[in-house]
Amino acid sequence: MKVFIKFDFTQFCSRILDEKLNELNIKYRMLNFGEIEFLESVPADKLKAFDAILKEYGIEKIENQKVILVQKIKDTLIDMVLNANEGQNVKSSVYLSDKLGHSYGYLSNLFSEVTYTSIENFIILQRIEYAKSLITNTDLSLTEIAFKLQYSSVAHLSTQFKNTTGITPTTFQRIIAKRRTLKSN
Known part of the structure; x- marks a missing residue:
């Protein structure tokens, strides 16, 4: 079981x-x-x-103040992705500034300086990880997942998914289904 x-x-x-x-x-x-x-x-x-x-x-x-703030940025962004209100698209820049009390420019520059990537790229990675989790652990369709993750369309989700993972979400679904079949035998 x-x-x-x-x-x-x-x-x-x-x-x-x-x-x-x-x-x-x-x-x-x-x-x-x-x-x-x-x-x-x-x-x-x-x-x-x-x-x-x-x-x-x-x-x-964590004791370094810059690293602490970057971790707060990551935690806030992960919370934003995981708890997004379906159909209610909030800009990450506004969300971060409101939650952390700093200008988005400052937060963005600090994040890039410490992590060597952009906030936007981090958000994409978190959204794709969440999409993979939803594909693996739920019966939601790709349309429902795209809506839940605030993508404008399934095509947009599919493009970012493929750019990030190298495979399409449909291929990922097939791989997961195949693994489940093999494990149950």
């Missing part, structure tokens, strides 16, 4: 952080996703233990 699982990474990470900080008896408060404020001075040994625990879960503490 095969079961598909949907993860809420925000809740998952928040729960891990909460449990581990309480185990270490560190007083804190969550400010935003991925942002914690320690409410008292934390001894170096506890911070080292906290870093080690985070690494076990693939989580790392």
Whole structure:
């Protein structure tokens, strides 16, 4: 029997952080996703233990301010892609500026400087990853997926999908269907 699982990474990470900080008896408060404020001075040994625990879960503490802001940009963009309101197309530049309180020009330049790619390219990659997930884990048609991801048409989705992955979404669907058939035999 095969079961598909949907993860809420925000809740998952928040729960891990909460449990581990309480185990270490560190007083804190969550400010935003991925942002914690320690409410008292934390001894170096506890911070080292906290870093080690985070690494076990693939989580790392970021201290460089530019890298922190770029991670916030990525998190905001991923949230935008995953929680897009169908039929309600919001410009990424407006969305980012509103959420992060900086001009889009500043955010775009910083993102390119740190990641060596553009915000637009990152959004395309996230949308295609989400499309692959929807193709793999749901019974949605390509038309429904294109609409959900705010593409103007299935052709637009197909073009970006092929440019990113090297294959069309239809070919990807066939590969997934073939794998499912082979696994069930």
